[in-house]
Amino acid sequence: MELKSRFPARQTLLIDADDTLWENNIYFERAIAAFISCLDHKEYSPAEVRVQLNQVERETILSHGYGVSSFRQSLITCFERLSHEHFTESKRELVSSFAQSIIDQEIELLPDVAETLEELASRHRLILVTKGNQAEQIDKFQRSGLREHFTAIEIPREKDPQAYFAICAKHELSPNTTWMIGNSPRSDINPALLAGLHAVLVHHPHTWALEHEEIDEAPLGQHFLELTSFAALAEHF
Incomplete structure (x- = not known):
């Protein structure tokens, strides 16, 4: 009937x-997991790094809006804030690649x-x-x-x-x-x-x-x- x-x-x-x-957010989550692994912070746990990234994203949204380009900037900013190592150009490209992986996804x-x-x-x-x-x-x-x-x-x-x-x-x-x-x-x-x-x-x-x-x-x-x-x-x- x-x-x-x-x-x-x-x-x-x-x-x-x-x-x-x-699907959308699952790709961001995979990129974030790769970012946290790359950062490999010696003091913050992965969960604590995620809290820091969430705060950076809130800030970045105000100036860059939403989307992958904004997310890429958030990853770069978060890495610069939390990492104790020099942020080389090769490392910047690696961090940026995590965001690029989202763009490369099929719908x-x-x-x-x-x-x-x-x-x-x-x-x-x-x-x-x-x-x-x-x-x-x-x-x-x-x-x-x-x-x-x-x-x-x-x-x-x-x-x-x-x-x-x-x-x-x-x-x-x-x-x-x-x-x-x-x-x-x-x-x-x-x-x-x-x-x-x-x-x-x-x-x-x-x-x-x-x-x-x-x-x-x-x-x-x-x-x-x-x-x-x-x-x-x-x-x-």
Whole structure:
């Protein structure tokens, strides 16, 4: 028996990209593991080095934004701060190569993403909403093979309530029929709820630590769903 959608057709679904449609953070985690091994700090444990790197990343984001180039700068800065050895050009190239390994990755769609998007697009309007380096995000989107399912792509510098207000104004979206769907409480869920939208958290086991945050309670009249898989969206939309 066909499962009827809970919400009516012609909703607008704003959908995150990294770690919602395709794998992303696992590549950064591998690069970080290689970096920590290379640093081989004699005083800090790997966990303590990671704490230092997280702080450097927070600082770098403010000046360089998101993306691999920002991450590369974070690795270099962290190495310079923590290493007792001279930072030679060859060592700089090695550290930079950890970031380059992320760019060299093929796009790996998460399970059932392509099929689910095709089904959702038959009933709803889909807009990709992803923060980060614009050139990097557009390149990944083009290589993903998912372009046909989306009517537009938006790449704000940061996903905050103002960004969601701007997207809704630009595309003439009604908040009561607009949903933000993604894996990040900090970027996809809480600011969307603050902007008056509905939200769906699609859990990913390796969501970036800097995107973790307690989820706010949905205001009266707004919906919040938690799903364990992207495919489950078709049961609700």
